[in-house]
Amino acid sequence: MSDLTTTGHELTSDGWTRAYTGSVMDTFGPPQRILVRGDGCEVWDADGNRYLDLLAGIAVNALGHAHPTLTAAISAQLGTLGHVSNFFGTPAQITLAERLLQLAQAPAGSRVFFANSGTEANEAAFKMTRRTGRTRVLALEGGFHGRTMGALALTAKAAYREPFEPLPGGVEHLPFGDTAALEEAFSADAVAARGEVAGLVVEPVQGEAGVRELPAGYLPLARRLTSDAGALLVLDEVQTGVGRTGEWFAHQHTDLGGGIVPDVVTLAKGLGGGFPVGAVIAYGEGPAALLGRGQHGTTFGGNPVAAAAALATLGVLDRDRLLANATEVGETLRRAVAGQDNPLVAGVRGRGLLLAVELTRPVAADVARLALDAGFIVNPVAPDAVRLAPPLILTAEQALEFAAFLADVTVPEPEKS
Structure with a gap:
């Protein structure tokens, strides 16, 4: 019998992941990170790394994490x-x-x-x-x-x-x-x-x-x-x-x-x-x-x-006028991406804060992995599209942080055999 109940809080992300794979049905695959805390649009993993949550539990956490009124x-x-x-x-x-x-x-x-x-x-x-x-x-x-x-x-x-x-x-x-x-x-x-x-x-x-x-x-x-x-x-x-x-x-x-x-x-x-x-x-x-x-x-x-x-x-x-905020911040992100010249990024579709970053190649999974490593949680919803469904409290400044990441992201072309 595992003593996880008494020692689990001391585990690192690797330890928690091993415990997950040994106790949770494998319907989702191994977790990308073990998240332990959230505040507003940010979350932290078991190793103390911070992420800007641009997925919000797949369009769920409309008010972000730990909102005091909620x-x-x-x-x-x-x-x-x-x-x-x-x-x-x-x-x-x-x-x-x-x-x-x-x-x-x-x-x-x-x-x-x-x-x-x-x-x-x-x-x-x-x-x-x-x-x-x-x-x-x-x-x-x-x-x-x-x-x-x-x-x-x-x-x-x-x-x-x-x-x-x-x-x-x-x-x-x-x-x-x-x-x-x-x-x-x-x-x-x-x-x-x-x-x-x-x-x-x-x-x-x-x-x-x-x-x-x-x-x-x-x-x-x-x-x-x-x-x-x-x-x-x-x-x-x-x-x-x-x-x-x-x-x-x-x-x-x-x-x-x-x-x-x-x-x-x-x-x-x-x-x-x-x-x-x-x-x-x-x-x-x-x-x-x-x-x-x-x-x-x-x-x-x-x-x-x-x-x-x-x-x-x-x-x-x-x-808090968050419907208007969804429109305004979504438009800020759209404009910021449109003004880039990254050949990997084709544009943004959707409206409000339900958006997809369109890619010119089917490398969405690579972009999502690079984003996570850089501190951004996004979703490779299609081979050539990355979904954003952040909390509706997202600020323009936070949206521009991600836009800056997009401006520089690169995924190497596969080597030809």
Whole structure:
């Protein structure tokens, strides 16, 4: 039996890594670093090295690390009422639901279901499409919606799907951003051959595919087609919601969403500022009634501590103008990168503080490794793209630190044999 519980705090990063590989399932590979402390946009590893966190737990830590308002809210709620089950309501849960409906500009009759993660929120949304009485669901190539069986059925990546097939049936994956393919999926011929569409599930910006925005006009077309077909339009805003792109929800950008009102929006990641919480927003009385009593549930969803964390996060985002900060700092970084002449860096795409640095060669993993060695945490989300999803409190000065690193980063060309 290991004596890790008594000696673990004395271990170096190498020691912790050995302990990790001996005790944690190998679903993620060995950890890149063992992180022990965070403050604002910075974290430290077990050996005392400091890093600028430009990933924020993959768009989760909206307020950075150890934010005093968030930690105080969680502590106060846990010291008052921690968990009660969904046989009971709590003020925090109810207040959070009302706040989300307000931010979503949801019409009368709208309702919220609380979960614990993005995949759970998408699982609930998938079940809502089945309640239409139809089974044919459309999603997009490149989309990522989670790893539970239903959410995985919506996810297009073969490497994630194939080990677990057969998955829940009825899902068709359409080419990303292809309006002709979208129209064909709703055509009379498609309906005659494959059935009526129950729902269309899309991310306004695909994060895991390399921060790819849907083209202008796509979401308005999707809204028209789903409405005409009596199908649900489900927007997965797990990564793009809660101010990440400079609006509360990415589809609220006029050029991206065109003013549409979806039927369902799913949220998680940044909603709790680091505390696990997910949500499904159903717009209007029809979608809100799709999951009736006993048809869905969760033990921890909407618990008062998670709700308090979400309320505190939303409050700070509003109070400190962090949506505007996301827009401004994201633009600062974009301009700084555009002004460089590093032949390895092609530019930046995305919006707000959900960005991808575009590379001219498929060396994103090398760039991410060099960045980590230099004290920056980023994510090689595609072979030729590095994802940035930092805390929304990131300053322009911190963004420029990373831009300076990008200006000088080099990855040697492979030697020709």
